[in-house]
Amino acid sequence: MSVALSSEDISRAITRISHEILEKNTDPTSVTILGIPTRGADLAYRIAQSILDISGIEIPVGALDITLHRDDLRIRPPRPLMDTVIPLAGVEGRTVILVDDVLFSGRTIRSALDALGEVGRPARVQLAVLVDRGHRELPIRADYVGKNLPTSLNQSVKVSLIERDGADEVSIDEVSAAENL
Template structure:
C-alpha cells in the first residue's frame, strides 16, 4: 500500500497562518472570537490558531476544547472512546463567534456531534468551522468556512495528520488508493472513525 506526503510542516504552518488571517478578516477583527478544538489534533490546531490570531491582532483570543464523545452517533458500535474534557474560556461561549477546529473533515459526523455539544454549553452568536484538510465524502450537509487544503480522495484512501505535539513529527499523508477498495470507508481518516 502506497503512502505519499501531501503537506509538510512548512505547508501546515502556511495553511494555519492563512486560516488565521481569513478568520480575522471575516470577523472584522478578534472581537468576540472563541476558538475551540475537537480532540485530539483539533485541540493542537486550535492552540496554534489562537496564538496566531492573538499575535496578528494584538488581542488575546480565548482557546478551549469541546469533547464530542457523548454526542457521537456511533457509540453503540464503538463504546470505548478516549475523551478529552471540555474546557471553555472563563467567559463561556454565549454571544461569541465560536471557531470550531478539527484536523480532517470527512463525513461531517464529528462536526455534527461538536455542534450538539456546543448547544448544551451555551448559545454562541455564530459558529464557524476551520479544518486543516477537507477530503470530501460528506454524509451530512456540513461545509467548512476555513480550509487549509482540499484533498479530493477516494473512500479507499486514508488521511494521516501527524502533529509534533501529539506524534513527534509533522505532516499530512495519504495512504492507499487504486486497488485498495477493500478498505472500509468508516476507517478512512486520522482517528479511524468518520469525522
C-alpha cells in the same frame, strides 16, 4: 504512503486561516476558538497563537470533547473521553470557531454542534479544518480550509502534529474502504 502537506505547508495554512478569521470577523474580540480533541485542539491553540502574533489580539481558546454526542456510540466499543476546556468567556452570544484536523463525513462536526449546544448558545458558529477530504454524509461545510484534498474511500488521511507525534505532516495511505468507516 505519500506526503500531502509538509511542515511548511501546515504552518502556512495555519497563518492563512488566522488571517481569514480576522478578515471575516470584524470584531475579533467576540471570537472564541474551540478545538475538537485531540489534534483539532492542538490546531486551535496554534491558530489562537498565530492570531496573537498577527494582530496582538488574545482570542479565548479551549477544547470541546464530542465523544458523548457521537451517533456511532452503540455500534462501536466505548471510547475514552477527552478533556473539555471552556474558556472563562464562555460561548454565550459569541462567535465560536470550531477547529478539527480532517473534515470527512461531517458527523464529528454534527456531534460538536450538539455538544456546543449543551454549553451555551453562541451568536454564530464557524468551522476551520486543516484538510477537507470530501465524502460528506451530512450538509456541512467549512468556513476556513487549510487544503482541499480530493481522496478516494480507499485512502486514509493521517495528520501528525509536533505536540503529539513529534513532527508536522499530513500523509495519505491506501487502506480498504471497510477500515475507513
